[in-house]
Amino acid sequence: MTKPPKPKPLLQDADQPVRSRPRKLRDPAQPNLPLDPMPDRIEPCLALLKQKPPKGPQWAFEVKWDGYRLAVHIAPSGVRILTRGGHDWTERFPAIAAEARRLPVATAILDGEAVVFDERGRSDFGRLQQSLGGRGGKRMSREAVLMAFDLLYFDGRDMRQTELGARRHLLEGLVPAGGEEAIRLSEEIEADGEVLLRIACEHDLEGIVAKRRDSPYRSGRLGDWLKIKCFQSDGFLIVGYEKSTASFGGIGRLLLAARKGNELVYVGGVGTGFNERSAAELREQMDKLIIAKAAVETGRKRNAxxxxxxxxxxxxxxxxxHDGKLRHTSYKGLRETQDDVAIFDLSGQV
Known part of the structure; x- marks a missing residue:
């Protein structure tokens, strides 16, 4: 005699309705979904300087922007815009803050660079700084645009352990490519790194950034992101200036110093890159700091x-x-302490 077929799991008794196993009622005091708390601040991932672009499909490339690094925190309670050093500059970027409120997301943290573009569409650090009222100024910049390049928190989820490719995918859904608003996508460029660098330099851009597609977001300068510049650009301390009646602001040349361990070392000067406005603002700042004797040995200087x-x-x-002085220099602007700027360190460099 043939055995009857075994009943299907959901049909143990065809005459009885199918019911789920009874479960304990949800505690209404518990949240519906376990959400990651939004960090108050995230130390940024920084790009490591390299001379040549890396090779291989694991690297994604973007333009290097010349501005202020910002983190834009979006929450139901409001928007906060933090500088690289953790200072709240929400009120200084009203257009970026207003656009952040319009993004279709409840909670997010965007990582990006605030820039102001020149007539040729290049990011111009000097123009950004002037739009903010110069160093130490308190002006609001309505011209600044955030070029967003990473998404660190999204709809209740901390994204830092997610690989870059997935973070970028979500970012592109939030900030579409080709936008003209105050928050725009820093687009990934499909190209060989060396070709892209050459094109960037031909267009007088600062350089390019390479990022490992499979990398999590790690704070600090650990090599997941690389920067390759068309030219060198670093922060140096101003230790004085040479007067000139024929130059903007009466500044013939700035005298510069770098760090070498715990000491300061004179590294030469810069006499180009000023315009009438930037020179006047710089002179005003310097004249508040005049001292009788140089902080470093600069050699004999006339009218210093x-x-x-x-x-x-x-x-x-x-x-x-060969003797450790800068060549072919040009002044770009004063860095803000809020931007957590690094001063060039000569140790092991020259």
């Missing part, structure tokens, strides 16, 4: 005025001389 080494200038340069 020495200042306390508190102002950090962003200087573009092409090379170093």
């Amino acid at each position: 005025v020495f200042v306390r080494p508190e102002l950090v200038a962003e200087i573009e340069y092409r090379a170093w001389t």
Whole structure:
């Protein structure tokens, strides 16, 4: 005699309704879903300087923007915009804050760079700083645009352990490519790194950034992100200036210093890159810091005025001389202490 077939799991008794196993009622005091708490602040992932772009499909490339690094925190309670050093600059970027409120998301943290573009569509650090009222200014910048390049928190989820490719996918859904708003996507460029760097330099851009597609978001300068510049640009302390009646602001040349361990070392000067406005603002700042004797040994200087080494200038340069002085220099602007700027350290460099 043939055995009857075994009943299907959901049909143990065809005459009885199918019911789930009774479960304990949900505690209404518990949240519906376990959410990751939004961090108050995240130390940024920083790009490590390299001379040549890396090779391989594991690397994604973007343009290197020349501005202020910002984190935009979006929550039901409001929007906060934090500088790299953790200072709250929400009120200074009203257009970016307003656009953040319009994004279709309840909670998020965007990582990006605030920039101001010139007539050719290039990010211009000097223009950004002028739009904020110069170093130490309190002006609001309505011209600044956030070029968003990472998504660190999204709809209740901490994304830092998620690989870059997935974070970018979600970011592109939140900030579509090709936008013209105050928050725009820093687009990934499909190209060979060396070709892209050459094109960037031909267009007078600062350089490119390479990022490992499979990397989590790790704070610090650990090599997951690399920067390759068309030219060198670093922060140097202003230790004085040479007066000139023929130059903007009466500044013939700034005198610069770098760190070497715990000491300061004179590294030459810069006499180009100023315009009438930036020179006037710089002179006003320096004249508040005048001292009788130079903080470092600068050699004999004619018509020199020495200042306390508190102002950090962003200087573009092409090379170093054999005796440790900067060559082919150009002044780009004063860095803000809120931007957590690094002063160039000569240790092991020249």
